[in-house]
Amino acid sequence: MSADPSIICPDHGSDLTSLLEERLPADVIRCIRAVCECSELTGIPACLVGGSVRDLLLGRRVVDLDVVVEGDGIAFAQELAGIGERELVPYSRFGTAFVMLPPGIKVDIATARRESYPEPGLLPEVEPASLHEDLLRRDFTINSMAIRLGPTGFGTFIDQHGGCGDLRAGIIRVLHEGSFRDDPTRILRAIRFRARLRYTLDVSTVDLLVQSVESGMLDEVSRQRIREEIVAILTEDDAADSLDTLSDMGVWDSLFKYDLTLPEEVKALFRRGDGALQWYRSLAQEHDFNEVERWVVRWLLLAGDSSADTFSRLSNDFHMGQAVSQAAGERAERYPRAHTILFDDSHVDSHGSSRRTDSTLYWTLTLLGPVSIVLLAGEGSQEVRTLLEDYFTRLKDIEPFVDGNDLKSMHLPEGPRIGEILREVFSAQIDGEVRNRTEALDLARHLARPSGKGR
Numbered sequence: 131m132s133a134d135p136s137i138i139c140p141d142h143g144s145d146l147t148s149l150l151e152e153r154l155p156a157d158v159i160r161c162i163r164a165v166c167e168c169s170e171l172t173g174i175p176a177c178l179v180g181g182s183v184r185d186l187l188l189g190r191r192v193v194d195l196d197v198v199v200e201g202d203g204i205a206f207a208q209e210l211a212g213i214g215e216r217e218l219v220p221y222s223r224f225g226t227a228f229v230m231l232p233p234g235i236k237v238d239i240a241t242a243r244r245e246s247y248p249e250p251g252l253l254p255e256v257e258p259a260s261l262h263e264d265l266l267r268r269d270f271t272i273n274s275m276a277i278r279l280g281p282t283g284f285g286t287f288i289d290q291h292g293g294c295g296d297l298r299a300g301i302i303r304v305l306h307e308g309s310f311r312d313d314p315t316r317i318l319r320a321i322r323f324r325a326r327l328r329y330t331l332d333v334s335t336v337d338l339l340v341q342s343v344e345s346g347m348l349d350e351v352s353r354q355r356i357r358e359e360i361v362a363i364l365t366e367d368d369a370a371d372s373l374d375t376l377s378d379m380g381v382w383d384s385l386f387k388y389d390l391t392l393p394e395e396v397k398a399l400f401r402r403g404d405g406a407l408q409w410y411r412s413l414a415q416e417h418d419f420n421e422v423e424r425w426v427v428r429w430l431l432l433a434g435d436s437s438a439d440t441f442s443r444l445s446n447d448f449h450m451g452q453a454v455s456q457a458a459g460e461r462a463e464r465y466p467r468a469h470t471i472l473f474d475d476s477h478v479d480s481h482g483s484s485r486r487t488d489s490t491l492y493w494t495l496t497l498l499g500p501v502s503i504v505l506l507a508g509e510g511s512q513e514v515r516t517l518l519e520d521y522f523t524r525l526k527d528i529e530p531f532v533d534g535n536d537l538k539s540m541h542l543p544e545g546p547r548i549g550e551i552l553r554e555v556f557s558a559q560i561d562g563e564v565r566n567r568t569e570a571l572d573l574a575r576h577l578a579r580p581s582g583k584g585r
C-alpha cells in the first residue's frame with residue numbers, strides 16, 4: 131500500500147470542487163471554468179478525464195487537460211476556442227481537437243466514444259458513445275476516472291472501475307482482458323507508468339502482458355507508434371527502471387530483433403548522460419546552441435556494443451529522426467576519432483604539456499553534431515569538458531582570414547587543391563601561426579606555388 135499522504139481517494143459521486151481549487155494553479159482553474167462555461171452554453175456534457183484526474187488525485191502537477199464531451203467534440207472545441215479567442219486544431223477522424231488557452235495550456239477535447247479494433251495494433255474504428263462507455267475503453271483503472279465539469283454537477287467524481295483504490299494501493303491494472311490486444315502500445319505504457327509512479331503491475335495484468343508479448347502482438351503495431359512510446363519512456367526520470375522491466379518481460383527483445391542488447395548498468399549510463407546534458411544546456415544558454423533532447427542522448431547511449439551499422443539501420447527503421455541519424459552516422463568514424471583526440475594521453479608530452487593543437491581539436495569537433503558532443507562529455511572527465519568548452523568559446527566561431535575568392539584571384543585552377551590550401555591556412559590561423567589577413571595571404575601564396583605543398 132502506498133502511504134503517500136498527498137494521494138486523495140474520494141468516493142464515487144463525491145464533490146471535488148474544493149480539491150480542484152486547492153490543488154490546481156489559478157491558470158488551470160481558469161481553463162476548467164472556461165470548459166464549464168462552454169458546456170453550459172452548448173448544453174453538451176463535459177468531463178475532465180484520464181491523466182488529468184489521476185495526477186490531480188496524486189497531487190502531481192497537472193499540465194494539460196483531457197476533456198471528454200458527450201456530443202460533438204469538434205463543435206465543442208470551436209465554441210471553447212471562441213470563448214478564449216484561441217487557436218483550434220481539429221483531428222476529425224476521432225472527433226477530437228485541441229485548444230490552446232492562455233498561458234499555453236493545452237485542452238484536449240474528445241467526443242466520448244466506443245472503439246472497435248479491426249486488428250490488434252491498427253487504429254480503432256470509433257463511434258460516439260456515452261461517457262460510461264468511453265471510460266470503459268481506456269487502458270488502466272487509474273486512467274479511467276472522471277470529474278464532471280458541466281452543464282450541471284460541476285466537480286462530481288466518477289470512478290466506476292476502482293481507479294482510486296488502485297491509485298492508493300499503487301497498482302497498474304488493465305480495465306479489461308482485451309486491453310493489450312486492442313492497443314499493444316499499452317504494454318509500453320503500463321511499464322512506463324509503473325516506473326514513473328513506482329507502482330506494481332497487478333498479477334493478472336502481468337500475465338496478459340507477457341502473453342501478449344509472446345504472441346507477437348507488438349509486431350502488429352506501426353514502428354512510428356512504437357517510436358512514440360520509446361521516446362516517452364526515454365524522456366522520463368525513471369527510464370532506466372522501465373528498460374529493466376522491458377528487458378525482464380521480453381518486450382525489448384520482441385521489439386528490437388536487431389541484436390541490440392541492453393547495456394549493463396543503464397542507470398549509471400543515464401546518470402552520466404543527464405549530467406553531460408545539464409553541462410551542455412548551461413553552455414547552450416550562453417551560446418545559442420541547438421537544443422538536445424534527453425531521449426535522443428539516452429537512445430544513443432543504448433547503442434552500447436552493437437555495431438554502428440546495425441544501430442543506424444535500427445534508428446532509421448524506427449523513424450528516430452534527424453538528430454539520431456546524424457549522431458548514429460558519426461558513431462562509425464568521427465566519434466571514435468574525436469574520442470582519441472580528447473581522451474588519448476599520448477597527446478601530452480614528457481613535460482606534461484599538450485601537443486594536441488587547437489587546429490586538431492577544431493577539425494575534429496567541427497564535424498560533430500551536438501548530440502555527439504554531449505556523449506563525449508558524458509564519457510569524459512572535467513578535463514575533457516574543459517577542452518570541449520575551449521572549442522566552443524574560443525575556436526568554434528573563428529572567421530577565416532582568407533576564402534576561396536582570395537585563392538581564385540591568385541589564379542589557382544579550380545580543384546581540390548583550393549580546399550586543401552584553405553584548410554592549411556585556416557589551421558595556421560587557428561594555431562596562431564598567422565596573425566592577420568596579410569600573413570594568411572602570404573602563406574596562401576606560398577602554398578599555391580607549384581612547389582608549395584606543405585608548410
Ligand code: CTP
Nearest residue numbers: 180181182196267268269270273274313315316
Ligand atoms: N489512453 C488509453 N490508451 C492509450 C492511450 C491513452 O486508454 N493507448 C487514455 C487513458 O485514459 C489516458 C488518456 O487516454 O489517461 C490520455 O492519454 P495520454 O495523454 O497519452 O496519457 P496520460 O494518461 O495523460 O499520461 P501522461 O501523463 O504521460 O501524459
